[in-house]
Amino acid sequence: MEQELLYPLTNKCRFDQKLDGLWDFEFDRESQGLADNWTAKLPDPIKMPVPASFNDFFTDKDSREYTGDFWYAKRVFVPGSLRGKLIGLRFGAATHRATVYVNGQEIRSHEGGFLPFLADITSAVKFDEENLVVLEMNNELHRDALPAGDTAVLKNGKKMVKPFFDFYNYSGLNRSVHLVATPENHVVDYTAVSTLGDDLATVHYTVTTSQSVGSVSVTLRDKDDQIVATSNGRTGDLVVQHPQLWNVRDAHLYTLTIQVTANDNLIDEYSDEIGIRTITIAGHQIEVNGQPVYLKGFGRHEDSIYAGRAFDLNVEKRDFELMKWMGANSFRTSHYPYDEEVYRFADREGFLIIDEVPAVGFKMAAASFLGGLDQSFFDGDWTEELYKKHLDQVTDMIHRDKNHPSVLAWSLFNEPDTSSKSAVPYFEKMFAATKALDPDQRPRTFTLNEDDTFDTSYCKQFPDFYLLNRYPGWYHKWGYEISDGEAGLREELDKWAASDIDKPVVFSEYGADTQPGLHKLPSVMWSEEYQIELLQMFNRVFDSYDFIRGEQPWNLADFQTVEGNMRVNGNKKGLFTRDRQPKEAAFYLRHRWLDIDNNF
Ligand code: GCB
Known part of the structure; x- marks a missing residue:
């Protein structure tokens, strides 16, 4: 669990510099790097862009498919003006595990390829000099790790990943690396939760500081930079008269500024944009x-040509323009938490996010791409x-993303195997352990796979609303049989309708390659x-049931997967191609969505 997850910034108390660009890079095929002192010098490195997945730059298959240990290194100058501050390296995402060394000193390790971590390098750093930053990384997949899969060893001795999921195992430093400096006594975290009154809103906040000395004041400013509320103390209320609420596709943001002072001296300052809004599940409605x-x-992926899973501001901008053009108002961060810039885009554009942890592949048979292993995932040792890793990552995801007005809900799993009773204790524990993590108490959910139906899932009691992934017309009842697919879908939905469950259902996946x-x-x-x-068929069904409260077809764009006989150079269920141009279906769906009011 990470303590320091605030997004980095530069102001009069803090310093933030991106270390993006070319880093040294080397595969460690024998896992000998540590023994051979690679922490002091990589023996024969090539240059590698950061942020990027290393895979698609290579023209030979052994390198593209490389599985195992690999290293990054960069010389980083740390200015003397930062003396007296805490110096850190913040990694947006190191896929999937990393150990950080600075000037030969081991700093820390981290597991989990889609969430940030901070390495406090204060004790290792040399000021006004270049410092050698080295990372030992590993991209293997295992059943006891997120996302789940296996790592096989081929007869020729080379390792190969066998993902239990349908996206390419793009690896490397996929998000920006930052050199950061903060005062010793600094803001570690804050929370801001709104309640609404009659033409008035209250923002209940808490501020955590690294030391207990000093006093805290909090100011809220509107978009014209006018102060609308102030308060003092580490917890308090900001009362806003005539608030401009954050709404779906009509976002209004306020700037929250936290100051820590002692003896009239400013010690630290942190600012962030927040939105005033509430989220509730009321019967079968989702309410903002x-x-x-x-x-x-x-459903989306962080995926594009050349740099794989790297966060790319240009791709993100294009994706938001496409989603707006479509009349969309939401997305799911399938199947892992995305770069923080994505949430900042969504905050500004008024999009709702179902934020998903990389708990994907928790189903042996789901790996049909692998020939399917027929046993219940949760029976495994x-x-x-x-x-432990799953809870750790849910905790960090909620910790990182809790203040974004765009975040609607937490998705704790994608398509776990819930059709066997052995899933229940795991779910019970996970839902109990995560209940109090979000100060905003957003709904928690998970996607139910095709095999986990109204009749077969043992875990229907857990989600606050339902996400259904359904593929009639594609993985079964396809082609001319699609009418039977529709009939089957209606049979299942009739059971949801007839039950005493009164919760919203959102279709979070359906589509055709x-x-x-x-x-x-x-x-x-x-x-x-x-x-x-196929989309028309699903839409007919959605329009027949009032408890269906959303539609998120799979996928915004075509994306890369593992190669296999079900995939022609990737998954082609995109409404847009991988280079973000529309297929015919995009025009059809746009027409439908522009006619559906957000508040319908
Ligand atoms: C699913 C998975 C998604 C796949 C999709 C497909 O159910 O959640 O990751 O890409 O099906 O197209 O097979």
Whole structure:
């Protein structure tokens, strides 16, 4: 569990410098790097861009598919003006595990490839000099780790990952690295939760500082930089008259500034943008500020050509423009927490996010791409170790993202195997342990796979609302049989309707792989026409049930997966191609979504 997850910034008390650019990089095929003193010097490095996944730069398959240990290094100048402050390196994402060394000294390790961590390097750093930053990393997959998979050794001795999930295991420093400096006595964290009154809102805040000395004051400013509320103390209330609420696709943000002072001296300052809004689940409605919201949006991936899973501001900007053009208002961070910039975009644009932890692949048969291993995942002897890592990552995700108005809900699993009773104790523990983590008490959920239906899932009691991933028309009842697919879907939904469950259901995945440019009349699977017909089928079904409160087809864009006989260079269920151009279905769906009011 990480303590320091605030987004870095530069101001009169703090310093933040991105260390993006070319780093030294080397594969450690024999895992001998540590013994051979690579912490002091990589023997034969190449240059590698950061942030980036290393895989797709290579033109040979052994390098692209490389599995095992690999190293990064960079010389980093630390200015003397930072003396007296805490010096840190903040890694946005190191996929999947990393150990940090500075000037030969081991600083810390971290596991989990999609969340940030801070390495406090104060004791190792040399001021006004270059410092050697070295990372030993590893990208293997294991059943007791997130995301889940296996690492096989081929007969030729080379390792290969076998993901239990359907996205390429892009590896490396996928997000920015920051050199940061903060005062010793600094703001470690804050929370801000709103309640609404009659033309008035109260922002209940808490501030955690690294030391107990000093006093804390908090100021809230509107977009015109006018102070609208102030308060003193480490916990308090900011009362805002005539608040401009953050709303879906109508975002209004305030700037919250925290100051720590002692004897009239400013010791630390931290500012962030927050939104005033509430989220509730009321019967089968999802409500923002007490108003029902219908989710229109996508499952997504952080995925693009060349740099793989790297966060790319340009791709992100394009994705938001596409989602806005579509009339979307939401997305799920399938299947891992995204770069923090994504949440900042969503805060500004008024998008709702279902924030998902990388608990994906918790289902042996789901790995149909691998031939499927037919046993219940939660019967495995790896679940105890897995649980610890899973809880750790849920904790960090909530800790990192809790102040974003855009975050609607926490998705604690994607398609776990819940059709066997052995899942129940794991779920019981996870839902109990995460209940109090979010000061805003957002709903918690998980996606139910095709096999985990109203009849078969043993874990229906846990989510606050339901996410259903369903693939009739594609993985079963496909082609001309799609009418039976529709009938089956309706049979299941009739059972939800007839039950005493009164919670919203959101369709979080459905779709058809579609080769752009492939036209066929009448349609066949993989054609642009078939993708539209499949979406039309689902939309007919959604419009028949009032407890269906959202639709997020799979996927915004085509994306890279492991190679296999079900994939033609990746998953092609995108409404957009991997280079973010529309398929025919995008025009169809846009038409539908522009007609559906956000507050319908
Ligand atoms: C799913 C998974 C997603 C896959 C998708 C598919 O159920 O959640 O990761 O990419 O199906 O297209 O098979």
